[in-house]
Structure formats: structure tokens, C-alpha cells
Amino acid sequence: MMNANNYASDSQLKENKWNPINPQNSGVVFAKVGAAIFLDRKRIVDTSFLIDNNMMSYLFDSSWNRYFGKTLFEKLRLSIFAQVGALPSFNGSDVEDIKVMIPEESEQKMIGDMFEKLDDIIALHQRKLDLLKEQKKAFYKRCLYRVYN
Numbered sequence: 001m002m003n004a005n006n007y008a009s010d011s012q013l014k015e016n017k018w019n020p021i022n023p024q025n026s027g028v029v030f031a032k033v034g035a036a037i038f039l040d041r042k043r044i045v046d047t048s049f050l051i052d053n054n055m056m057s058y059l060f061d062s063s064w065n066r067y068f069g070k071t072l073f074e075k076l077r078l079s080i081f082a083q084v085g086a087l088p089s090f091n092g093s094d095v096e097d098i099k100v101m102i103p104e105e106s107e108q109k110m111i112g113d114m115f116e117k118l119d120d121i122i123a124l125h126q127r128k129l130d131l132l133k134e135q136k137k138a139f140y141k142r143c144l145y146r147v148y149n
Helices: 010-016 035-039 066-075 105-148
Strands: 026-031 042-045 055-060
Touching: 026 035, 026 066, 042 066, 055 066, 066 105
Parallel strands: none
Antiparallel strands: 026 042, 026 055
């Protein structure tokens, strides 16, 4: 996660006695309460952060490759662990028993690098697609404006 909607100043941290979470390697944050659980969105974080009671985080230790961890968490459907009710939720004990196979660090790096490159290629093509869509809109506007005026 590169940016957020809200930031806490040093004075707010001190005044409210908030303690930021400092990931040594990286971590993943995700919703643990409400309808947001079913969106299954996860964000990787590399810098100090605060979360509220609606969020949960998993911090990677040094044995994890950052991008491998991100890719693995993207594939985990945490929403299946939600306790469904008026307000769906799950807690640490609901997810702490999830078992996953984690390969050696060298293999994690290879897998993580491959998915990072694929994500970069997808992002590049998405930007190209967005640009083409904008050009198409502009052409429609120019062509149709001439036809109707």
C-alpha cells in the first residue's frame, strides 16, 4: 500500500497513545468485520501503519518473500472463514489454523518474481487499454459532434 486516505501525525500518535505496527519485512492487511470481508481485498504494507477494529493484518517474517506472500494471500479466500450473522466477522482464532505449504526461500523468490513480472505486464496493458478507451471516446465525440451539428 503506497498511500492511505487518513494519516496520523506524531502528535496524534503520542496524544492517543497509538502504537503503529512496524512490519520488519512486509505484511498484508484485510477486512475482518462487515460486508467488506466478502470483497476479499488484501493490501500489502511495507511501512508503519495503524489499523482499526475492522481490520486484521498478517506480518511476514524474514522467511517470507514479500511478493510470494502477497500472491499467496491474494489466492486465500478468507471470506469462507467468516461467521455469518447480522455483522459478518472473523477473528484471529478463525484464521490462525489455516495450513499452507510454503516453499524454500529460493523457490518463493522465483515464484514471487514471476508473479510480480506478470502483474507489471498486466498493469502496463491495462494502462494501454485505458488510453485506447479514452482515445475512442474522443473520436466518438469528434465524429458525432460533426454529424449532429
